[in-house]
Amino acid sequence: MDTDALTAGTLQNLRATRPYPAVSLTMPTHRRAPDNTQDAVRLRNLVTEAANRLDADPRVTREARDAVKTQLERAAADVDPRRALESLVVLADTDEYQIWQLPRTAPERVVVSDSYLTRNLVAAKAGARLFWVLSISAEHATLWSGTSEGLRREDAHGFPLSPPHQNFDPERQARSGDAPSIYANEDTRNFFRTVDEKLRGVLAADSRPLFLIGLPQAISLIEDVGECARTAACKVAKGTTAETTATELAKELAPALDDWREQRVAAALGRLDTARGAKSFAGGLDEVWAAAREGRVALVAVEEHFQRTVRVTDEHLEAVDPADVEPGDEGIREDIVDELIETVLDNGGEVAFVADDSLTDHGRLAAVLRF
Structure with a gap:
C-alpha cells in the first residue's frame, strides 16, 4: 500500500490489540538493480525466522501457528519488487496480511506480539507529511494527494472539476475595449464556491495541510468565496491548466514544500526549548x-x-x-x-x-x- 493510504483511521486500526500472535516484519529494500536482487532473499530469511519463533513460542497454538505461517507465505509471494522503495513492512495474523512499501528506511526485524509494529508506518506518515494540493483556475480545479515521494491526482470526492461552458471571449472583449476579468464573472464565482464545498468534504474526512497553486486572481477569488483557502499552509502564485502534470506541478511547489518541512521540524524543536523554560x-x-x-x-x-x-x-x-x-x-x-x-x-x-x-x-x- 502507498504512504498516502496511512490515514489516522488506518493507523488506529493497525495499532489495535489482536489475538496473539501478530507478526510484523520490517527490512530495508532497494529501488533498483543490482542491489534489489538481495531483497527477496532477505525477505525469505525473515519469514523463516518468524516461523522458527512461532514454533518455539509456547503461547502459540498449532492452529494459530499454521495460519500465520500461511499468511506470511502469501505476503512474501505477493510483494512486487517493481514497487520497492526504501523499506518493506509485512504485517500478518491468523486472518490477513498487509504489505507496505515505504519511502523511509527501516531496520531488519521480526516482532511477534499482540499488536502490529506500527512505528515504521507512523514514521513514514510523519516523514512523508501528507498534504493536499489544489490546482485551480477559472477553467479547472484539480486535487492532488502529496507525499515526500511526489504527487498523485485524486480522482475522487468530486474532483477534478470544470465549470459549465461559458461564452467568454477575452480576445474579442480586449479588441472592443471591454475586457472584464473572468474572475469577476458570477459563473466563475459560483464554480469556485462549488470547489470550496467539495474541498471542505475532503478536509473533513482526511485533514491535511493544504497548498494552493494558481494565478493570483484565482487564489484571491477562492479565498473570497470560500473557507478552506484562508487556512492554507501555502499559496503559490503560478498559473496551471487541467493538463499540468504531477512532475510539472511538483517542480513549481518544491521551494514552498521544502520551507514548510523545515519549519515543521524547527517548530517541534522550538516547542521543546520553550517547554524546558516552562518546566x-x-x-x-x-x-x-x-x-x-x-x-x-x-x-x-x-x-x-x-x-x-x-x-x-x-x-x-x-x-x-x-x-x-x-x-x-x-x-x-x-x-x-x-x-x-x-x-x-x-x-x-x-x-x-x-x-x-x-x-x-x-x-x-x-x-x-x-x-
Missing part, C-alpha cells in the same frame, strides 16, 4: 515513557532511527540486547519506542521525527508535557 519538559526514555502512560505528553520528538528493546521491571525500563531475548518472555517489550509513540497518539498527542543525534543530550527523545 513542562521530559527527556530520556524512562521519563517520557512514564509521562506518556499518564497521558501527559502533548508532543514527543524522537530521533528517526532510535529504538530500544527493554524489560519492564518495577515500572522502570531496563535495556536488553535483542539477541538475548528468549521466545515467549512476556516481560520483554521489543520496541518500547513504538509503544510509547502509539500511546502518545492514542492520547491525542503529536509525534515529530527529527534527525539522528539532534537529541543526544536528552537520551534520543524528548517531550512537551501538558501538565
